[in-house]
Amino acid sequence: MRDADRSDVEAYLSGERSALDRLVLRHRDRIYNLCFRLLGDPDDAQECAQETFVKVFRSLDGFRLQSSFSTWLHTIAVNTCRNRRNSAEFRFWKRVLRFGQARNEDDEPFEVEIPDSEPSVLTQLAEMEKTALVQSAMNALPYDYRTVLVLRHVQELSYEEICKITGYNPGTLKSKLARARVQLQKKIQACHGESRDGML
Amino acid sequence: MECSEIRTILLQNAGDDLPPELRERVKNHLAVCSGCARQAEIIEAQAACLNSLPRMQAPAGFLEQVRERLYAPPLWRRILRSIRDLLKPRYALRFAGTATAAVVVLVTVRYGLDLGDVKKANLLPPSPAVEAPAPKSAPGPAQESTQEPARADAELPKPKEPPAAPDYPAEAMARRAEMPMGVAGGKAAPAGRPSIPPQSAATLTAREGAKSSAPIEITLRLFDRPPARGAGISPAPDAATSADFPGRHAEKRATKSAIAPREKFSAAPPAPPRDSASKLSDIESVIIRANGKILSPASPGADGDYRTILAEIPAESFAFVRRELSELGKLAPGTIEQIDSPPGTPIRLRLRLIPARPQNN
Numbered sequence: 001m002r003d004a005d006r007s008d009v010e011a012y013l014s015g016e017r018s019a020l021d022r023l024v025l026r027h028r029d030r031i032y033n034l035c036f037r038l039l040g041d042p043d044d045a046q047e048c049a050q051e052t053f054v055k056v057f058r059s060l061d062g063f064r065l066q067s068s069f070s071t072w073l074h075t076i077a078v079n080t081c082r083n084r085r086n087s088a089e090f091r092f093w094k095r096v097l098r099f100g101q102a103r104n105e106d107d108e109p110f111e112v113e114i115p116d117s118e119p120s121v122l123t124q125l126a127e128m129e130k131t132a133l134v135q136s137a138m139n140a141l142p143y144d145y146r147t148v149l150v151l152r153h154v155q156e157l158s159y160e161e162i163c164k165i166t167g168y169n170p171g172t173l174k175s176k177l178a179r180a181r182v183q184l185q186k187k188i189q190a191c192h193g194e195s196r197d198g199m200l
Numbered sequence: 201m202e203c204s205e206i207r208t209i210l211l212q213n214a215g216d217d218l219p220p221e222l223r224e225r226v227k228n229h230l231a232v233c234s235g236c237a238r239q240a241e242i243i244e245a246q247a248a249c250l251n252s253l254p255r256m257q258a259p260a261g262f263l264e265q266v267r268e269r270l271y272a273p274p275l276w277r278r279i280l281r282s283i284r285d286l287l288k289p290r291y292a293l294r295f296a297g298t299a300t301a302a303v304v305v306l307v308t309v310r311y312g313l314d315l316g317d318v319k320k321a322n323l324l325p326p327s328p329a330v331e332a333p334a335p336k337s338a339p340g341p342a343q344e345s346t347q348e349p350a351r352a353d354a355e356l357p358k359p360k361e362p363p364a365a366p367d368y369p370a371e372a373m374a375r376r377a378e379m380p381m382g383v384a385g386g387k388a389a390p391a392g393r394p395s396i397p398p399q400s401a402a403t404l405t406a407r408e409g410a411k412s413s414a415p416i417e418i419t420l421r422l423f424d425r426p427p428a429r430g431a432g433i434s435p436a437p438d439a440a441t442s443a444d445f446p447g448r449h450a451e452k453r454a455t456k457s458a459i460a461p462r463e464k465f466s467a468a469p470p471a472p473p474r475d476s477a478s479k480l481s482d483i484e485s486v487i488i489r490a491n492g493k494i495l496s497p498a499s500p501g502a503d504g505d506y507r508t509i510l511a512e513i514p515a516e517s518f519a520f521v522r523r524e525l526s527e528l529g530k531l532a533p534g535t536i537e538q539i540d541s542p543p544g545t546p547i548r549l550r551l552r553l554i555p556a557r558p559q560n561n
Contacts, residue, residue, distance in 0.1 A: 020270070024262070032257065050262065050266050174212040184246060188246075
């Protein structure tokens with residue numbers, strides 16, 4: 001992927017417009033997923049993901065090809081989501097309360113992608129409930145903790161990549177991850193009841 | 201290793217591969233410590249749960265929207281382009297037309313509001329065609345057109361008329377109004393000059409049309425020297441015996457006043473300039489002696505350069521007051537000379553006192 005990104009970036013800088021399409025199609029789902037997990041709202045996630053790509057392509061002239069395009073993309077996405085959250089915090093939290101519910105009666109719920117190939121209805125409901133619970137608990141975390149958890153467990157990036165994206169050193173990152181896990185455990189206990197002991 | 205160290209290692213490396221020696225020590229501790237083993241299970245479950253969160257896919261049309269946003273000109277350039285478009289002739293004409301229409305609408309609305317206020321204040325008579333009751337018998341068309349409005353007017357209450365000015369001499373105003381423009385106080389304007397009506401004549405004419413109770417304006421430029429001996433200190437006209445007012449003394453004073461006071465006393469040393477308080481006192485004494493009253497004492501005018509006195513005198517005392525004032529100062533040209541109101545009619549005067557011109561020597 002890294003070589004493909006490099007060649008597409010070079011092609012775009014040389015004037016080939018189709019290289020932009022290839023880069024967007026390759027990274028759009030990951031960036032959208034990252035924005036969605038950081039913001040908790042599909043509309044805000046789409047807005048931020050698009051803004052991330054626009055920023056990236058507008059400043060692609062200054063991009064040095066020594067680092068990874070994906071890491072750079074993630075960095076800009078995290079910063080864009082932070083700015084978005086700071087600028088529209090009230091609206092953000094207001095929308096987060098609606099998470100897990102269909103926007104309209106005709107709309108399908110967001111949680112339609114369940115990895116189980118043939119799940120039963122009860123399994124689907126349980127999975128949806130679990131997903132909504134985890135997401136709401138993550139939304140209650142501070143942004144820094146949420147970012148490192150999402151980058152580590154949702155985006156499955158390495159410590160080195162997370163350090164590049166967030167600017168933390170490895171010790172700070174591990175410390176933040178540990179605190180984020182403790183806080184997430186407490187949030188889940190608060191949401192799900194004390195008897196569950198943080199287990200889902 | 202203690203439990204706190206083990207739990208820190210577990211929290212910091214959840215789901216990760218530990219170094220072999222550290223992994224062995226953690227494993228040995230978890231085998232003997234149930235609390236840490238339970239904590240390790242929770243952390244592993246949490247990590248697994250986070251890893252199993254569904255991967256969201258970007259909505260349809262994502263690429264097109266990115267392209268659209270990327271190739272759209274920036275906001276500042278769009279604003280700049282809009283301003284440039286506005287400056288083009290055809291857009292400028294459109295803009296001017298729109299602005300003119302907006303002004304016309306605003307003026308129309310404002311005028312309509314003013315008209316509505318006037319109607320609400322009952323200053324305009326109500327329309328008889330709307331409020332008059334229909335006649336019982338049906339007259340012919342000609343009769344209806346001629347008689348119905350009169351009947352309606354007779355049945356409707358008359359609108360309130362503004363109170364007539366009780367203290368304003370209507371006859372004098374009528375006479376003043378008949379005076380040709382440019383002729384003030386019986387004097388014609390010099391030839392070769394534009395015929396500009398003096399302020400007092402114009403004021404009186406306008407006041408007559410308005411039928412208001414505004415006072416008569418008298419502008420007096422005060423002398424800087426005291427009046428001649430005896431001038432302005434004539435005995436007060438007695439109200440009971442004032443049939444021949446202002447009388448013989450007044451005629452004598454009028455003759456004296458025709459001579460310049462300073463020339464008359466040229467042999468005597470020049471009198472010191474009088475202060476403004478004594479001048480005001482003289483003027484007020486004139487009003488009192490004319491059986492008048494001071495309605496408002498001397499107050500500085502708008503520009504602070506002169507003072508204004510509002511007084512009320514009987515109509516028959518106007519000539520006396522005018523003559524006395526002319527001895528205290530110089531009346532402005534065009535000041536009304538005579539009032540034909542019946543005796544006893546109160547006349548209001550607004551005396552505008554201008555200080556003497558400063559002397560150069």
